[in-house]
Amino acid sequence: xxxxxxxxxxxxxxxxxxxxxxxxxxxxxxxxxxxxxxxxxxxxxxxxxxxxxxxxxxxxxxxxxxxxxxxxxxxxxxxxxxxxxxxxxxxxxxxxxxxxxxxxxxxxxxxxxxxxxxxxxxxxxxxxxxxxxxxxxxxxxxxxxxxxxxxxxxxxxxxxxxxxxxxxxxxxxxxxxxxxxxxxxxxxxxxxxxxxxxxxxxxxxxxxxxxxxxxxxxxxxxxxxxxxxxxxxxxxxxxxxxxxxxxxxxxxxxxxxxxxxxxxxxxxxxxxxxxxxxxxxxxxxxxxxxxxxxxxxxxxxxxxxxxxxxxxxxxxxxxxxxxxxxxxxxxxxxxxxxxxxxxxxxxxxxxxxxxxxxxxxxxxxxxxxxxxxxxxxxxxxxxxxxxxxxxxxxxxxxxxxxxxxxxxxxxxxxxxxxxxxxxxxxxxxxxxxxxxxxxxxxxxxxxxxxxxxxxxxxxxxxxxxxxxxxxxxxxxxxxxxxxxxxxxxxxxxxxxxxxxxxxxxxxxxxxxxxxxxxxxxxxxxxxxxxxxxxxxxxxxxxxxxxxxxxxxxxxxxxxxxxxxxxxxxxxxxxxxxxxxxxxxxxxxxxxxxxxxxxxxxxxxxxxxxxxxxxxxxxxxxxxxxxxxxxxxxxxxxxxxxxxxxxxxxxxxxxxxxxxxxxxxxxxxxxxxxxxxxxxxxxxxxxxxxxxxxxxxxxxxx
Numbered sequence: 001x002x003x004x005x006x007x008x009x010x011x012x013x014x015x016x017x018x019x020x021x022x023x024x025x026x027x028x029x030x031x032x033x034x035x036x037x038x039x040x041x042x043x044x045x046x047x048x049x050x051x052x053x054x055x056x057x058x059x060x061x062x063x064x065x066x067x068x069x070x071x072x073x074x075x076x077x078x079x080x081x082x083x084x085x086x087x088x089x090x091x092x093x094x095x096x097x098x099x100x101x102x103x104x105x106x107x108x109x110x111x112x113x114x115x116x117x118x119x120x121x122x123x124x125x126x127x128x129x130x131x132x133x134x135x136x137x138x139x140x141x142x143x144x145x146x147x148x149x150x151x152x153x154x155x156x157x158x159x160x161x162x163x164x165x166x167x168x169x170x171x172x173x174x175x176x177x178x179x180x181x182x183x184x185x186x187x188x189x190x191x192x193x194x195x196x197x198x199x200x201x202x203x204x205x206x207x208x209x210x211x212x213x214x215x216x217x218x219x220x221x222x223x224x225x226x227x228x229x230x231x232x233x234x235x236x237x238x239x240x241x242x243x244x245x246x247x248x249x250x251x252x253x254x255x256x257x258x259x260x261x262x263x264x265x266x267x268x269x270x271x272x273x274x275x276x277x278x279x280x281x282x283x284x285x286x287x288x289x290x291x292x293x294x295x296x297x298x299x300x301x302x303x304x305x306x307x308x309x310x311x312x313x314x315x316x317x318x319x320x321x322x323x324x325x326x327x328x329x330x331x332x333x334x335x336x337x338x339x340x341x342x343x344x345x346x347x348x349x350x351x352x353x354x355x356x357x358x359x360x361x362x363x364x365x366x367x368x369x370x371x372x373x374x375x376x377x378x379x380x381x382x383x384x385x386x387x388x389x390x391x392x393x394x395x396x397x398x399x400x401x402x403x404x405x406x407x408x409x410x411x412x413x414x415x416x417x418x419x420x421x422x423x424x425x426x427x428x429x430x431x432x433x434x435x436x437x438x439x440x441x442x443x444x445x446x447x448x449x450x451x452x453x454x455x456x457x458x459x460x461x462x463x464x465x466x467x468x469x470x471x472x473x474x475x476x477x478x479x480x481x482x483x484x485x486x487x488x489x490x491x492x493x494x495x496x497x498x499x500x501x502x503x504x505x506x507x508x509x510x511x512x513x514x515x516x517x518x519x520x521x522x523x524x525x526x527x528x529x530x531x532x533x534x535x536x537x538x539x540x541x542x543x544x545x546x547x548x549x550x551x552x553x554x555x556x557x558x559x560x561x562x563x564x565x566x567x568x569x570x571x572x573x574x575x576x577x578x579x580x581x582x583x584x585x586x587x588x589x590x591x592x593x594x595x596x597x598x599x600x601x602x603x604x605x606x607x608x609x610x611x612x613x614x615x616x617x618x619x620x621x622x623x624x625x626x627x628x629x630x631x632x633x634x635x636x637x638x639x640x641x642x643x644x645x646x647x648x649x650x651x652x653x654x655x656x657x658x659x660x661x662x663x664x665x666x667x668x669x670x671x672x673x674x675x676x677x678x679x680x681x682x683x684x685x686x687x688x689x690x691x692x693x694x695x696x697x698x699x700x701x
Contacts, residue, residue, distance in 0.1 A: 254289025280311030593655015
């Protein structure tokens with residue numbers, strides 16, 4: 001019988017449906033360029049639309065089942081798996097490919113393949129992706145006996161005869177080897193890591209023809225299409241397994257990247273893209289070439305055809321990213337980066353081998369702010385090298401970043417605990433790190449004599465401290481309620497063995513509790529003290545346009561009732577900068593206004609139309625480097641005007657009064673989180689924090 005397809009490649013949960021998975025589309029494009037027929041199906045879309053009735057809350061609840069902590073399987077998933085099998089029975093194909101992108105996909109893959117072996121025993125199942133080469137004890141805990149907790153997922157699936165072929169890594173070349181029969185004679189349990197043979201990654205463009213793009217949940221107005229610009233990373237950070245996966249860094253040239261993005265944009269009428277890479281700025285030369293082409297496109301394209309894109313990002317030392325380069329990147333449509341900052345202590349960054357520093361991060365954040373590119377910031381807390389002093393430096397710098405949170409440059413903080421993956425430099429370089437650990441992967445149960453007092457308990461306490469402070473300052477925090485559950489579950493799972501590990505290595509007479517425990521009742525005082533130290537004052541920067549009629553208008557500025565500026569402004573544009581000292585013992589009150597206008601200082605014609613007027617227009621009102629006029633909700637609702645309604649200038653004598661508890665950015669940040677939903681989320685988050693604290697305070701070490 002003739003097969004309709006050589007291969008059907010599908011995606012299974014977990015997925016948040018904001019971005020389609022790239023691998024099936026990439027492989028379809030390559031397979032069809034070689035004359036093979038490929039079909040791609042993202043069953044996550046069916047789960048969302050058919051089984052959750054496009055209800056975000058229902059979909060999120062089901063997704064949590066696939067997270068790393070154990071939970072009873074929702075009944076709907078049995079019907080979902082039966083639906084997948086029924087769909088496959090209507091099709092005729094040689095191979096069934098399942099993309100196991102990461103660990104969160106393991107559970108659905110295991111459960112579906114178990115059913116497939118019973119319902120469709122003759123089909124050839126091919127598993128591909130990076131999620132094959134990690135352990136399954138976190139995701140598959142209910143299905144494993146004790147000996148299987150140290151078995152990687154591909155080996156587990158092979159031993160249970162739940163799959164026939166395994167393509168670990170990237171299958172740009174391996175897909176053709178599979179379809180041409182070259183993999184048929186290989187022992188199916190052998191785990192070979194596949195990498196692209198073309199260093200320039202010049203493969204056929206991805207093919208999204210089978211994707212129902214209109215059914216994805218776009219972050220704003222439309223879904224983002226993923227595009228691959230590089231493989232691997234130019235860094236060798238000690239906590240990361242990317243270098244062991246890819247061996248080397250490979251990158252498309254900028255022209256090819258731009259051509260693919262423009263081609264896909266035109267073909268699918270989608271203008272939003274995300275780089276499905278570890279980093280987008282590994283090859284700055286290529287990125288600059290790409291950005292210049294896209295910037296030229298965006299300058300000439302109508303608004304609805306302008307390209308926008310997002311990516312992962314490494315921040316570099318000062319001087320490596322020039323303003324000219326970043327301006328081009330911004331003009332190319334860059335709108336959001338996920339920045340692997342990881343830590344705000346230069347000492348920890350050095351031990352992580354990040355090859356950058358806090359000065360470099362601050363420099364790039366200033367560029368992000370200036371060119372309106374937003375970012376999320378990743379943090380890794382309790383790295384093996386992190387001393388108490390390093391952690392407190394990290395916290396001080398986290399508070400220092402407050403203005404970037406308040407003006408929207410930083411959109412969220414994503415914090416996690418340092419854990420051990422066995423194929424990382426932290427483990428390879430044991431002489432340097434001194435790490436000893438349990439046999440589980442992604443392990444939180446580790447010890448090092450290089451930092452002997454950093455046991456599990458102080459690590460959890462530091463994580464708690466960080467999240468409490470971030471929540472206190474109203475920083476948006478990424479997905480931390482799930483992290484609490486995961487950490488508690490994972491530590492409970494191996495707590496007995498972990499305590500034995502510490503008993504074996506710790507010398508009680510030398511063991512000193514971390515100073516962090518003395519700070520847990522002083523966190524809010526700590527924040528208030530640091531705010532006063534870091535933000536003793538600000539500059540009020542004004543950009544104004546004065547219009548004169550029968551004389552010039554007078555601009556005045558008052559600080560806490562005292563006039564600190566008063567001057568006539570000649571016709572034209574003006575800029576001025578006034579130092580403002582914050583008084584933390586009372587509210588700060590600033591008044592900006594106009595005086596000197598008389599009744600006859602407006603010229604009108606016989607019909608009452610204004611010909612000339614004496615007034616002052618506000619173009620910028622900046623405090624803590626934040627332009628209040630770019631935050632209309634605050635300007636319109638928290639600023640008091642002498643006139644009847646909010647205004648962006650003065651047409652009569654009088655002014656606008658801004659009153660706040662210093663520093664200003666904190667007041668603005670709080671104003672952005674005053675909705676009932678935000679209050680409810682903060683309450684729920686704080687409850688999770690309290691449960692987390694109750695858990696870690698009972699741990700011995």
